[in-house]
Amino acid sequence: MDYVYIVVENGIAYPVAYTTYDLAVSAVKTTHKEEIEHQGKEAAETGYTMETEVDVPEHASGQTQLYIEKGINILISKLPIKSTLMGGKRSKKRTTRRRDTR
DSSP: OOEEEEEEETTEEOSOOBSSHHHHHHHHHHHTHHHHHHHHHHHHHHOOOOSOBOOOOOOTTSEEEEESSTTOEEEEEEEEOOOOOOSSSOOOOOOOOOOOOO
């Protein structure tokens, strides 16, 4: 089965679906690049660890929470792609021939 990854931030989905978890995480990192860099600088200067948690493994449930800062709630959801075969199958409708009764 094929899957897509959807990023939802504070209840609003990103306008793109991603084919891998890593691509979804990269999109979050790109969106919040400045804040992540700022927290990295602060952590280096103060010796504290960064609050940001974006390099987390994908959760087995398919629902992975990421943390940037207070007030930014990010969920990456793994969703199955449901597809149907279009064409290829013929209708099972039976046709009958008319008999010539002359």
